[in-house]
Amino acid sequence: MPVPEEELVLRLPAPFTDAAVERRHRKERLAGALRLFGRFGFEEGAAGHITARDPEFPDHFWVNPFGVSFKHVKVSDLLLVNREGEVVQGRHRVNRAAFAIHSAVHAARPDAVGAAHSHSVYGKALSATGRRLEPLTQDACAFYEDHGCYETYSGVADDPEEGRRIAEALGGHKAVILRNHGLLTVAGSVDAAAYWFITMERSAQAQLAAEAAGPTIRIPHEEAKLTHGQVGFELAGWFQFQPLFDQISRTDPDLFD
Numbered sequence: 001m002p003v004p005e006e007e008l009v010l011r012l013p014a015p016f017t018d019a020a021v022e023r024r025h026r027k028e029r030l031a032g033a034l035r036l037f038g039r040f041g042f043e044e045g046a047a048g049h050i051t052a053r054d055p056e057f058p059d060h061f062w063v064n065p066f067g068v069s070f071k072h073v074k075v076s077d078l079l080l081v082n083r084e085g086e087v088v089q090g091r092h093r094v095n096r097a098a099f100a101i102h103s104a105v106h107a108a109r110p111d112a113v114g115a116a117h118s119h120s121v122y123g124k125a126l127s128a129t130g131r132r133l134e135p136l137t138q139d140a141c142a143f144y145e146d147h148g149c150y151e152t153y154s155g156v157a158d159d160p161e162e163g164r165r166i167a168e169a170l171g172g173h174k175a176v177i178l179r180n181h182g183l184l185t186v187a188g189s190v191d192a193a194a195y196w197f198i199t200m201e202r203s204a205q206a207q208l209a210a211e212a213a214g215p216t217i218r219i220p221h222e223e224a225k226l227t228h229g230q231v232g233f234e235l236a237g238w239f240q241f242q243p244l245f246d247q248i249s250r251t252d253p254d255l256f257d
Contacts, residue, residue, distance in 0.1 A: 011242055013189065013235075019056040024075075026052040026113070026190055030062055031075045031255045033194035033241075035248045037118055038070030040198065048118030049098035052190045053106055059083045061106055063099075065092030074257045083107075096158040104163030105170060105186060112186040114193030122205040123183035132177060133203055135224035136216055140203040142196070142232035144224040147175040157181070174232070175200055191245070192237030199240070 016022035030052045042048060046067045054060040062078045064070070079090035085099040105115050126133070130151075135144045150169035157163065157178075166184065170176040174196050175185045183204070185196035210216045219227065230236075248255065 011239065013191075013238055016055070022055040026055065027062055027075045027078055028256060029190040029194075029245065030064075030078060030114075031073050032245045032248045032252075033114075033116065033190055034064050034070045034073040035252050035255050036194065036198070036244055037116075038072075039248070040120075040201075042118040042120040042197075042201070043070050044119035046095065047097075049095055049102065050116045050190065050194060051098070051102040051106065051114065053113045054080065057082075058110070059107070060088060061102060063094060063102065065090060066095040066098070068092065074255055076257055097156055100158050100160050100163040101166055101184070102163075104160060104167040105184070108164070108167035109170070109172075109186055111188055112193070113188050114190035115184065115186045116193045116197040117178075117182060117184040118197070119182045120197075120201045122208060123177075123201050124181070125208055126204040127177050127179055127181055127183070130179065133200065134207055134216070135219040135227075136210055137203060137206050137219075138227055138231065139199050140207065141219060141224050141227035142236075143175055143200060143203065144228045144232070146228060146232060147173050147177065147200075149177045149179065150181075151179050153178075153180040174237075187237055188234050189238050191241035192234055195237045195241040195244070198244070 033050050049063055051061040051063045060080055060082050062080055064073050065077050065079055068077055079094055080088045081094050082088050087094055102115050106112055132149055133140050133143045135141050148169045148171050150166050183200055185193050187193035187196055
């Protein structure tokens with residue numbers, strides 16, 4: 001006899017009525033996402049950052065501390081940074097590029113709770129080709145007509161004005177390719193922003209591998225649009241992150257310290 005539909009478990013985002021509880025939740029997700037980025041090899045020295053908008057002070061965001069390995073970040077290490085780039089809570093310095101980019105993105109996108117950027121290998125490689133992500137695979141369709149390209153490179157992005165230009169190139173999309181630099185993703189949760197980055201990096205890897213192997217076959221426009229609607233919506237990104245968070249929570253329980 002089949003199990004009644006109403007008895008089957010489906011994980012959904014938890015509602016919050018207490019800002020302190022929601023803040024702790026976002027910080028745990030942020031620390032977990034950073035650990036996952038470390039596990040997946042997205043570190044490049046001290047480069048890379050993920051942010052979470054504070055639920056009580058929306059012009060403040062939480063970010064990983066400058067110079068601390070993704071693989072070691074704990075909730076207690078996270079920094080709260082205000083709109084001037086000053087550390088309000090925390091004991092480390094903030095990465096100036098993290099402030100320049102993420103402050104502009106969060107300001108331009110009130111819907112963006114989470115934002116993720118790192119110098120991952122395949123994202124960097126794709127950014128050096130001057131091309132966007134093509135609809136070559138089902139997973140890549142999450143970004144079909146839903147990512148921008150920032151077509152300027154002028155050194156380390158530590159100027160707030162460049163952050164504003166990056167935010168403009170992002171527009172209303174979930175991601176932007178930063179020319180000769182890497183990838184940036186955003187979402188209405190840290191969970192989805194982190195997952196979009198992970199799957200965009202893997203999609204870039206698949207595209208580069210396919211193109212190196214020979215001629216590629218694009219998914220046609222109508223099918224790509226349909227698939228985008230099936231795999232590229234906000235809740236899908238959140239949901240796909242949950243098994244990854246379960247893994248890192250079990251193997252790295254100290255992230256909650």
